[in-house]
Amino acid sequence: MPSSIRALVVDDERYAREELIFLLSRHPRVEIVGEADSGDTAIMQAIRLQPEVVFLDVEMPKMNGIEVAAVLKELKNPPQIVFATAYPQFAADAFRVNAIDYLLKPYEEDQLAQTLNRIKVQDALETTPESSHPLGKLAIEREGEIVYLPISSILYICREGSLTRIVTKTGEHEVKLTLKELETRLSPFSFYRIHKSYLVNLLHVTRLSPWFNGAYQLEIDGYPEKLSVSRNYVKGLRAKLEH
Template sequence: MNQKIRVLVVDDEQFNREELIYLLSQYQSIEIIGEADSGESCLVQAMRKHPEVVFLDIEMPVMSGLQTAELLLDLKKPPLLVFATAYPDFAVQAFRYEAIDYILKPYDEDLLEQTVQRIEKKLNTTTELEHTNVNKLGIEVEGEVIYIDPNDILYLHSEEKQVKVFTKTSDFVTKKTLKELEARLSSYPFLRTHKSYVVNLDHVSRLTPWFNGAYNLSMKGKDEQLPVSRNYVKTLREILEL
């Protein structure tokens, strides 16, 4: 590969992190861009550093690796996931989260090499189209395609198998999924705040505590408040605040 693969290593035990980082550092194609000791720290770093691959421990306190994986897959550009654990019993669950591989502790260097090769092959076959930034978002409305400036979009809301796109002046309905729209808008400051909502961070005006660790979000020029799930609150605050 011409560019190195950006990797984030996540494990609550320092020795395990250091061992895996050392082993991965032996590969010229790998660049370790960070390490995290918890699911929460992993999400914040993933939002800031945009790793292409996350090596993720499963057994972690507070937020497990599986819970973390679910949130990572909701990012605008979800990283490839490799689960690293001492317990083979999690394998079936792990692959439900679209993991590219599952490695066991203590690490077998030959098997780890196979994992790296699998990652390289996967990233090499990614088409240029998937990395192309959009200038306009095309929405089909009554047989016509309307092109929207992403900077004018306030938020996206998924409801009843369709997504509403809310702009400063109007709203539109599209059959594209929320995840598809996130990918298309990946070069703009959009963030998922709830399983049904993606917001443009440039238009956020207020974050208000609500109930049981969740928050409500206010957008400039809109009266309604949008929900922020408690799993996304810390990440949102880390990004918004100085």
């Protein structure tokens, strides 16, 4: 049996909380472990109850949802965040604190079901991090919208100046996320750092060739350029590829 999704619902409006709790309770895998009507209470409840996901309103007095999410993601075991709000203009801010979804009021049951499925996928990946056929999507911000990239389509990621470039089978995307942030997000998948500025999807590696001074060059299926592998990362990379 799949494990339940422990959920905390946060909204300063009582009827909004009750509506969302009712809709969530109709899904057998969801366990409502608590609710909160303010940001500071939400933080205390999250620490005490250890939910897998927090459904979080954005517009709240004193401490808004974006500020609460920023605190929650620094916890030892941070919950996944789903923003539930009537204000679509906060979507970009929500993405910056690693929210996995953004529900708009009034809630649509189909959209809520899709959100729960996304949580289910992440939960399954966390329990099988060494899966050789990982599933999932990476959320990135582009022109104020959130785009979900199939992780299997990503060839490599590199840091260039103040931006990070994600190279996929079909194109490239520039994001403000750091390489370290992306490395953390992609840790359940087959990605490995080959240089201080490069992160590669090992599923697409086809050849590793000696270069000079202990360094190597790496070839990726369907990509014409060779990538340099720092000698400090060669041993670990070969261990991953040859395991």
